[in-house]
Amino acid sequence: xxxxxxxxxxxxxxxxxxxxxxxxxxxxxxxxxxxxxxxxxxxxxxxxxxxxxxxxxxxxxxxxxxxxxxxxxxxxxxxxxxxxxxxxxxxxxxxxxxxxxxxxxxxxxxxxxxxxxxxxxxxxxxxxxxxxxxxxxxxxxxxxxxxxxxxxxxxxxxxxxxxxxxxxxxxxxxxxxxxxxxxxxxxxxxxxxxxxxxxxxxxxxxxxxxxxxxxxxxxxxxxxxxxxxxxxxxxxxxxxxxxxxxxxx
Numbered sequence: 001x002x003x004x005x006x007x008x009x010x011x012x013x014x015x016x017x018x019x020x021x022x023x024x025x026x027x028x029x030x031x032x033x034x035x036x037x038x039x040x041x042x043x044x045x046x047x048x049x050x051x052x053x054x055x056x057x058x059x060x061x062x063x064x065x066x067x068x069x070x071x072x073x074x075x076x077x078x079x080x081x082x083x084x085x086x087x088x089x090x091x092x093x094x095x096x097x098x099x100x101x102x103x104x105x106x107x108x109x110x111x112x113x114x115x116x117x118x119x120x121x122x123x124x125x126x127x128x129x130x131x132x133x134x135x136x137x138x139x140x141x142x143x144x145x146x147x148x149x150x151x152x153x154x155x156x157x158x159x160x161x162x163x164x165x166x167x168x169x170x171x172x173x174x175x176x177x178x179x180x181x182x183x184x185x186x187x188x189x190x191x192x193x194x195x196x197x198x199x200x201x202x203x204x205x206x207x208x209x210x211x212x213x214x215x216x217x218x219x220x221x222x223x224x225x226x227x228x229x230x231x232x233x234x235x236x237x238x239x240x241x242x243x244x245x246x247x248x249x
Contacts, residue, residue, distance in 0.1 A: 036073035095129035137179030158185035202235030
């Protein structure tokens with residue numbers, strides 16, 4: 001993998017911890033509700049729901065919240081939601097993919113387009129940048145899961161394709177179709193992960209300077225602050241020195 005620190009750049013978040021946590025729980029709940037609506041409320045027979053619940057548990061989401069999100073699907077609360085993907089370019093020609101769950105596609109598209117424009121980017125057509133990414137599975141563990149060698153061995157046994165271990169944790173990459181099996185094998189070997197799910201992994205990274213990185217991080221942070229946006233991915237690379245300056249600002 002290109003590097004766990006780059007996924008940290010991609011998944012950069014801002015704001016107060018409580019606000020971030022509340023927003024994260026809301027997005028996790030929505031994914032659980034949609035997964036249960038699409039594939040049924042039994043995690044044993046619904047891989048997407050099983051992964052959504054794993055993610056929620058990995059983020060310490062209370063059991064009551066998870067059960068409530070599943071019940072929403074049974075009550076028909078998920079009927080109006082659509083899965084949308086938006087693609088475009090940020091500052092410096094960096095490719096950006098935005099995944100959303102929305103009950104109003106016009107509202108969401110307008111908000112995403114305005115955010116791109118405000119931060120020096122341009123929203124394109126679906127497919128305009130996704131060819132620069134690979135759709136893969138990702139399982140993330142904290143450092144406490146084990147040392148790099150132990151995690152590597154567990155990932156190898158589980159059938160993963162790549163592992164990146166750093167001071168931030170362990171990021172394990174596998175084939176998109178293999179995600180469920182790999183995640184289950186890893187959970188048996190290493191315990192519950194922090195997160196499990198499909199991601200868009202950049203095929204190549206685009207280095208950016210401090211000014212462009214600042215614009216990109218603001219773009220991503222604003223997008224992720226939107227309640228309809230579930231995930232944001234981008235193919236930019238920032239040096240550790242620049243990243244330290246920006247996160248300290």
